[in-house]
Amino acid sequence: MNVKLLEHTPKPERTIATAARICYAPVGADELFRVLSDKEVEKLVNLIIKSGHLSAVEHAVFTFAIDGISRVCSHQLVRHRLASFNQQSQRYVKYSSDLKFITPSSIENNPLAKEKFDKLNATALKVYQELLEEGIEAEDARYILPNSTETKMVVTMNAREFLHFLSLRCCNRAQWEIKELALTMLKEAKEVAPLLFKEAGPPCNRGPCPEGKFSCGKPWKKIK
């Protein structure tokens, strides 16, 4: 999978700290943004995250280019309703013979399963192309394609939604592909907003696991 942080709010943590501070400041946000010290920004961001008063966090947004994920993964991703999405269309893009399929490692590491998996994907692609040649529109021919079909997306989340997404999808209970995606997105975001994402990840990174009997019971390996 390829995940790249395309764009983000410039100075996301300063923007968030300014938004939080405006609530009880006698001066305007323009001035606050300029005069807040780095120490004050750090203190405010930590306070907001700890207190859970997250509305100020919504002022920072992060846009990712994502490709090399399956339609299994993208289907889970688009369940996050407060994010914004664009996805390569299977109506307007006709796949050629170099279409990729995402292979889970359990299948990759099992020669017999891999043979069956590859054979079915190749057959699906062949029939898809035959249907196109017979004049079937791509929007209908795509019904033959498997969940493993690779897709490409642009995803934007504000930091509040992003933290929520990370909480659910970095968890060991999450399906492996979306978990890998979430962990990669977190790693990218931490580069530009280390304070904001310091405690990001599954709930067990911050306190007790809320999953009850479904808890994996394992400690979460924190991303540096």
Ligand SMILES: Cc1cc2nc3c(=O)[nH]c(=O)nc-3n(C[C@H](O)[C@H](O)[C@H](O)COP(=O)(O)OP(=O)(O)OC[C@H]3O[C@@H](n4cnc5c(N)ncnc54)[C@H](O)[C@@H]3O)c2cc1C
């Ligand atoms: C481990 C795991 C297993 C899953 N298994 C299944 C499954 O078997 N079947 C299935 O269908 N889904 C499943 N899901 C998907 C899950 O049910 C959610 O659809 C998905 O995780 C998006 O989460 P969300 O609704 O909290 O967040 P988002 O859509 O990202 O929304 C963020 C938050 O905004 C608020 N919000 C958003 N929309 C509304 C609204 N309409 N009304 C009120 N508040 C709102 C909520 O507080 C919500 O938590 C699974 C998810 C995980 C992590």
